[in-house]
Amino acid sequence: MTETPLLVVEDLHVEFTTPKGLVEAVRGVGFTLGREKLGIVGESGSGKSVTGRSILRLVQPPGRVRAKRLEFGGRDLLGMPESELRRIRGRRISMVMQDPKFSLNPVMTVGQQITEAYRVHAQVDRREAVRRALEMLKAVRIRDPERVYHAYPHELSGGMGQRVMIAMMLIPEPDVLIADEPTSALDVTVQLQVLAILDDLVTERGMGLMFISHDLNLVASFCDRVLIMYAGRIMEICDARRLDEARHPYTRGLLNCLPQIDAAGGADLPVLTRDPAWQEQGL
């Protein structure tokens, strides 16, 4: 991750006006994404998902997004007209959400949805789109692509549905994939198999992956770098392989309160004590 970054985020703020007053969901977040796997970890309400969504301008009013810089390949994402953004969204930067049950159209077959997504972005005829869709289903290791192509989402298991989502998002060959808890609803073995698909794409195609998750252990073993968020701020950015050397008390606290198979049955788990100062100062 040395060459020019794909994404540059500097001093990102997201605010929501609510009946109870202004809620600052993200408060001054900054990072870059290269051709790497960047993990964003935090507990619920830390602002990790909103950060991901604001990059594609998916934060709806009353939410407001502002940033000193929010650039993709040197182009300003915030100031760009909607028509121009539409050529980036889905095609150059794409996003996978947590639950395939809510992200797939229940009354269209999987194949129709994938080819539709592809033909929006690429000038190809139906035949070519079908061929590519089947190829993509195979690439995400679906054993019987023909059957799945003609299936409706309710006929698929959770793991299959999530692979279909990933196939649909990857078919325009995006440069950046934002994955928001893409595997949290899956069984642990299936989860790792889906991650392996993403991993290979990063390695083979040089895609940049922003992996949003609450699972610190998983992110540490999967990503290259980890960004730890709390109360809308970044507490720490670490090298994933050296997460156990993390210094910030919040990161340490999160690591310590995980039950370990190797320490099983021993003492009670250390409980995280939150320092009010974390709310005020981030990186």
Next chain:
Amino acid sequence: MTDMIEVEGLNVTFGHGKHRVLAVRDVSFHVAEGESFGLVGESGSGKSTVIRALCGLNPNWSGRMAMAGNRLTARRDKPFYKLVQMVFQDPYGSLHPRHTVDRILSEPIAIHDLGDSERRVARALEEVGLGPAFRFRFPHQLSGGQRQRVAVARALILEPRVILLDEPTSALDVSVQAEVLNLLRRIKRERNLTYILVSHNLSVVAHMCGRIAVMNRGRIVEELSVAQLRERAPTQAYTRQLLTASLGYDREAVARFVDFTESA
């Protein structure tokens, strides 16, 4: 030590005719009084169905089940529910949205005619680490962790000897999970409770239980001690794979994963 819970040759089915599904097949295990027993498996393995059958929520079962020496029948009586209580996964779904905490906790006392509701509710709240300030709140005024504490308090209020826990912390953040797990362990020590903990998370089960049964496709694949797990010494390939997967992402290990869902 006497067995608090005995399950022998349990089968549970759903549906009828050609839609009949055998969700639990020939499951047997024993849990001693004061023991914590873990049931681990992936979704659809039948782990929740086992404890739902135990506490009477799944009527279509066959086999032999006994609780505190009494053989269980299809219908459960009031004393049974005083003996056995359950905590569910989703603290948002398992509390009545329009009842206050006070009413949620008072109801079991009224049903079982225990009396002295005032003191019992206050004590249960204190025991799960919620102050009197929470007593007249509604569930939507509580965080996920606080709600799960209320669910634990509701289970405790009848002073049961057995608590069946169905994924009690999987909807919670890890820091809150740690608090709830500590709470469950403390209560168990203080009251010599018997637990069955169902979870997909091997680390959580290993932390809480001494003995673990691993389930796949309705069957118990293997029963093992936490020590065996720690020594990475499960005898079954399925358990080994589950253990590997629980330890984190490893590209090479994933390439060697086998699909256990197809074969019988």
